[in-house]
Amino acid sequence: MAERLSKDELARRLSTLAPRMAEGAERIDNLVRLTGGASMETWAFDAVGPGGAVPLILRRRTRAVESTAVNKPPLRREAEAIARAVAGGVPAPDVTYVCDEAADGLDEAYVMRRIGGETLGKKITSDPAFEPARGKLARQCGAALARIHAVEPLDGLDRTDAATTLANYEATWRATGNVRPTIEAAFRWLEKRLPTEPVTPRFVHGDFRNGNIMVDPEAGLAAVLDWELVHIGDPAEDLGWLCTSSWKFGRPDRYVGGFGDIEDLLAGYVEAGGEPISAARVDFWSMLGSLKWGVMTMGMYASFAADPTAGPERGVIGRRLSETEADIVAIIERNAA
Structure with missing residues (x-):
């Protein structure tokens, strides 16, 4: 420490x-x-x-x-x-x-x-002052992600893919000793739907989401922040994490970050030079994002329980497991329709 x-x-x-x-x-x-x-x-x-x-x-x-x-x-x-x-x-x-x-x-x-702008997800999705930004933000995020994925990776970064990510989070979950039917269902659902199409590994941001971007009310995307999870992997991981329900801040009707549509995100990505990515692959990573966040919330709660002096934030985050379970059920239900 x-x-x-x-x-x-x-x-x-x-x-x-x-x-x-x-x-x-x-x-x-x-x-x-x-x-x-x-x-x-x-x-x-x-x-x-x-x-x-x-x-x-x-x-x-x-x-x-x-x-x-x-x-x-x-x-x-x-x-x-x-x-x-x-x-x-x-x-x-x-x-x-x-x-x-x-x-x-x-x-x-x-x-x-220091760059001017707003990072609070709720304001970005719901404040009337940000309506001009919301109209262009999904396409701008797609363009930014295409440029990120074109960066020459640093030496020594971790490499991962969908199967490895799923296996790692399942191992982390098993180590907690927790048993939650919805989490178990998510692991099996994703296991059956692992992408089979060839993927060229790219430099991946790892935490690209609403809350980790700086947004100007008029101009839209001002800066991409919080680069602590950079690695090499499937570029669809970044797009799916942006679309994960936990980062929509009260606007589940807007698939991308609570502020935009998948069509604009994918169009902006291709326009900026990114290789086309299917909406189905983004949806897979979005579901995996909900599962990942659910596992992480329990890890943070365990950390708080072991050391409450670190402050209440981790304990509060631990309570968000139920949100991710609701998101998982909704995704399974939507895909079963």
């Missing part, structure tokens, strides 16, 4: 590093903790110098990496993946500094430019 730092101590250490984060910067100001994940801290701050303030974001790992179907790369590799994606035309923040774990006192961390 990373060293726990007070806000004042973190500000002091960041100020020491300010000249490396932004040209001419002498100190940092306006340090604010943002809503973040269960194993990462995300902070907003300004690097300040005679030339003005440069808005930045710090991403810092604070807890051990959770067990998933793929290993999360070190944050240094995550930062390198973002840099490659930006070079390939993907809308993402520029990384300005990667911390030296031994010398900088921030453990695993990197700093990137």
Whole structure:
């Protein structure tokens, strides 16, 4: 586990590093903790110098990496993946500094430019101010994913496919000792429907969903965020995860992220150079996404039960298992019709 730092101590250490984060910067100001994940801290701050303030974001790992179907790369590799994606035309923040774990006192961390926009999924799907963005967002996401999948992968990334992902999550589930009929049905349903078409493995984002994209109310997609699960695999995995019901934030009627249609997503993907992907393959990965999230919720609850001092977030996430079970039943029922 990373060293726990007070806000004042973190500000002091960041100020020491300010000249490396932004040209001419002498100190940092306006340090604010943002809503973040269960194993990462995300902070907003300004690097300040005679030339003005440069808005930045710090991403810092604070807890051990959770067990998933793929290993999360070190944050240094995550930062390198973002840099490659930006070079390939993907809308993402520029990384300005990667911390030296031994010398900088921030453990695993990197700093990137702060981009304006909204990440709250509920606002993106339902706020009237975002109606202009919703009309174009699915197609923009398709284009961004095509560019991500065209990136030359980093050496040493995990490789996986549908069968391996399903087997890994089943092994993780069995290790919990839990028995839930709906989860059991999902494993068997997916096992019978594993894609048989040949797939060219691509660089995959791994967590492309509503909530991990920055959206401008008028212009739409501003940036793709949270690259900690990058790996090599089936590009349809990214499209299916975006369409997983858990990330529709109260708008199940809009198949893509709660804001758009599958036709626009697939059209944007092909227009930007992606190889055509069938809607059926996306639907398979969407179902697998619901199952994956169900397994992960129980893992997070187990983590909370073992160490409640880490905070209530993981325990609350554990209660979302029932949501994924409802989604699984709905998908099975829809495909049986």
